[in-house]
Amino acid sequence: MTQTITVIRGDGIGPEIMDATLHVLDALGAGLVYEEADAGLVALEKHGELLPQATLDSISRNKIALKSPLTTPVGDGFSSINVQLRRHFDLYANVRPAASFPNTRSRYTEGVDVITVRENTEGAYSAEGQETAPDGSWAVSVTRNTRKGSERIVRYAFELARRAGRKKVTVVHKANILKSTSGLFLNAARDVAREYPDIECNEMIVDNTCMQLVMRPEQFDVIVTTNLFGDIISDLCAGLIGGLGLIPGANIGADVAIFEAVHGSAPDIAGKGVANPCALLLGGAQMLEHIGMADKAMQLRAAIVATLEAKDSLTPDLGGSGSTMGFARAIASRLAA
Numbered sequence: 001m002t003q004t005i006t007v008i009r010g011d012g013i014g015p016e017i018m019d020a021t022l023h024v025l026d027a028l029g030a031g032l033v034y035e036e037a038d039a040g041l042v043a044l045e046k047h048g049e050l051l052p053q054a055t056l057d058s059i060s061r062n063k064i065a066l067k068s069p070l071t072t073p074v075g076d077g078f079s080s081i082n083v084q085l086r087r088h089f090d091l092y093a094n095v096r097p098a099a100s101f102p103n104t105r106s107r108y109t110e111g112v113d114v115i116t117v118r119e120n121t122e123g124a125y126s127a128e129g130q131e132t133a134p135d136g137s138w139a140v141s142v143t144r145n146t147r148k149g150s151e152r153i154v155r156y157a158f159e160l161a162r163r164a165g166r167k168k169v170t171v172v173h174k175a176n177i178l179k180s181t182s183g184l185f186l187n188a189a190r191d192v193a194r195e196y197p198d199i200e201c202n203e204m205i206v207d208n209t210c211m212q213l214v215m216r217p218e219q220f221d222v223i224v225t226t227n228l229f230g231d232i233i234s235d236l237c238a239g240l241i242g243g244l245g246l247i248p249g250a251n252i253g254a255d256v257a258i259f260e261a262v263h264g265s266a267p268d269i270a271g272k273g274v275a276n277p278c279a280l281l282l283g284g285a286q287m288l289e290h291i292g293m294a295d296k297a298m299q300l301r302a303a304i305v306a307t308l309e310a311k312d313s314l315t316p317d318l319g320g321s322g323s324t325m326g327f328a329r330a331i332a333s334r335l336a337a
């Protein structure tokens with residue numbers, strides 16, 4: 001069986017980590033066919049726009065995309081391409097797993113295994129009604145949460161928990177202060193949780209969640225939360241397990257799914273061949289699971305863990321002196337063995 005996926009090489013370290021990732025996916029023998037499409041600065045240079053229609057068409061056709069980070073130019077007139085993609089395909093669930101790995105620079109080389117399920121289309125990032133005073137002395141931004149949007153993300157989190165054999169879902173909110181928006185999310189979550197009596201559900205205020213994650217991360221299993229809180233909490237989780245180079249993100253909608261690394265295009269190390277390819281590789285593992293190749297996903301994760309355990313060709317962010325491609329080859333060699 002072959003599956004065609006849209007491949008977006010992206011900006012900065014994007015092409016380097018994509019080369020490394022495709023090298024490992026080929027070694028895995030997953031039978032993937034790659035259809036390349038442009039987005040980001042490369043697309044701006046080549047086609048005069050950051051997100052060409054041809055790229056949207058490719059993703060619509062294949063339903064699955066593997067995407068490297070994209071640089072969004074700073075300044076007026078450029079809205080984030082990632083946000084545009086999420087809106088265009090209604091990719092409402094952002095799934096960001098953070099699990100301990102051996103030989104990282106983290107305090108927690110074991111014991112952390114948290115999946116953050118972040119609402120990806122509403123909340124503070126919907127920015128509807130945004131207004132700024134002409135002299136810049138004030139700004140207003142509207143946070144918009146809907147009952148439908150809240151229910152579907154919480155249901156997604158509980159279904160994921162069931163599928164993955166997880167025991168607990170923690171609903172993270174700020175309903176004590178943000179009574180209307182976060183309150184709506186919490187009420188919707190309580191109603192949905194009643195449909196899943198087999199899974200423990202608890203509630204936690206976001207500030208306490210940050211403290212608890214740092215003090216006792218082992219108490220968390222699946223976290224479900226709104227857009228802004230999920231963005232911040234998942235980076236906190238990345239910090240717990242050794243940095244952004246180890247966290248993937250799946251953007252899932254009813255029809256289309258886009259898999260990526262959580263980190264950005266890292267312009268400070270671009271072109272040096274030292275970026276850690278693991279986050280995008282782990283995004284590849286999420287993608288394989290999504291398209292029904294859970295066994296290949298497990299093999300890929302096991303090869304990454306074995307390479308970390310052997311401290312074989314680790315990149316500088318992990319304390320080694322290896323290159324992006326050298327690390328990928330070390331992982332691929334464990335797949336062939």
Ligand code: NAD
Nearest residue numbers: 069070071072244245262263264265266268269275276317
């Ligand atoms: P960043 O994630 O690119 O970099 C933050 C720090 O982490 C840097 O020091 C970088 O060197 C390091 N880092 C990131 N990925 C790494 C890797 N794989 N291996 C080793 N070190 C790594 O964040 P930033 O500098 O704030 O953003 C740069 C650009 O990326 C911006 O234009 C931003 O808009 C974009 N961005 C894109 C995405 C995406 O496409 N999903 C996500 C975040 C940021």
